[in-house]
Amino acid sequence: MMAGGDLRSLLAVVAAVAAAMSYVRFVARRLRPGLPRLAAFVPVLAVLPVIPLAFRALHLRVTSGFFLGWLAEFKLLLLASGHGPLDTSLPLPAFVAIASLPVRRRAQRDSENAPRPGLGLVTSAVMAALLATIVSVYPHKERMNEYVLLMLYSLHVYLALELVLAFAAAAARAVMGMDLEPQFDRPYLSASLREFWGRRWNLSVPALLRQCVSRPVRARVGGGVAGVAAGVLAAFLVSGIMHEAVIYYATLRPPTGEPTAFFALHGACAVAEGWFAAHKGWPRPPRAVATALTLAFILATGFWLIVPPITRTGTDRVVIAESEAMVAFVRDAGSWAAASVRSALTGHS
Structure with a gap:
């Protein structure tokens, strides 16, 4: 449950982020993409990763760290080069929301009944x-x-x-x-690592990694198999480094390198999957078997390299304690609301 100090921090963070993104929009409307725009963004790029540390609650720290220290940073880097999801012609509230949250505009052609x-x-x-x-x-x-x-x-x-x-x-x-x-698309149905990481899990991340990392690396290395492999490996390596940062927000301990190793391993395996898939005549396991093997590999390597930095520091106990407090708060709030409704109905009867 949010403490009074964190409530004040939340208000301060919202104000600071709104001011920072307003500045970004102001600058981007006046400077062309390139080094001058990037240089003007540097103060915001420097402060965004620090803002989540204002929170004492782990859940707030990690969530804001993911939104601001990762997604927002990548979006601003793309905007500095004239790419990405940010559009300076947007109204200020919309620009701030898209810059600081995993938010996208609904296309005008979408109908009201379109899936959301x-x-x-x-x-x-x-x-x-x-x-x-x-x-x-x-x-x-x-x-x-x-x-x-x-x-x-x-x-x-x-x-x-x-x-x-x-x-x-x-x-x-x-x-x-x-x-x-959309952040997830039934990741438990993934039949390969490429499908899991690229099309089903935490989807705003691969979209940004493709623009920020994979495509530039591929363009520099060149086309063909080598370029694709280099782009994939670079994206997974950067993802590993950013996961080190997210876990730091949780543990407040120095990075261990284990999350980076996890994603480097998965990147290498994803490249191997792509090489195997390129051989059309080679046998493929049934989808159900491939799904079971994929999920087993993800869980096994996650237990090996992702979980230990969290449990080793006792952070899992903090997560549990905060989760129990939130569940208790919701339960108590529900009981209070139900009692209020019963009281109101009794009073009117």
Whole structure:
């Protein structure tokens, strides 16, 4: 649950980010893409990664670190070169939202009934109930099998990300008529690492990595297999470095290199997948088998290289404590609301 200090920090962060992005828009409308624009962005690029450290609550620190220290940085770098999702002709509130959150404009050609990224009400309720159930069993984690607990951690992360971004999508639609970029597309159906990382998991990240890293590297190396492989490896390496930063926001400990190793390994395997897929005549496993193997590989390597930096520092206990507090707050708020409704109905009867 958010403490009073973090509530004040949240208000200060919102004001600071709005001011910073307003400055970015002002500068970008007056300077051409290139080094002068990039130089003018440097103060904002320098301060954005520091802003999340204003929060004491881990969830706020990590979420804002992902939004500001990663996505916003990449968007501003793209804007400095005249590319990316930011458009200085947008109204200021829309520009600030797109710059600082994983938000995209809804195309005018989209109809009101067009599918929107995000979760439906029923799906959100089911996911929230499942997350609350997971949190409720954590007090008994000492008696759990280690691998069962790791599976619960993985499911916890996925559900929490889905729900946070679904809530943000609903808020963006209500306030500014915007949709959040879709973050997930049923990643549990992935039949390859390329499908998982490129088309199903945390989708705003690969979209930015393609523009910021893969394409420039590929253009420099040249076309063909070597260029594609270099672009993929570079994107995974940068992703690993950025995950080191996100985990730092969680643990507040120096990077260990394990997340970078995780993504370097996955990048190499993704390149190998691409090489194998290029041989059309080679046998392929059934999709169900490929999906099981892919998910098993992701979980096994994640337990090996992603989870230890978190559990080693006791950060998992902080996550559990904050999650339990949030679940208790929601439960108490629901009980209060139900009691208020009953009281009102009784008073009118």
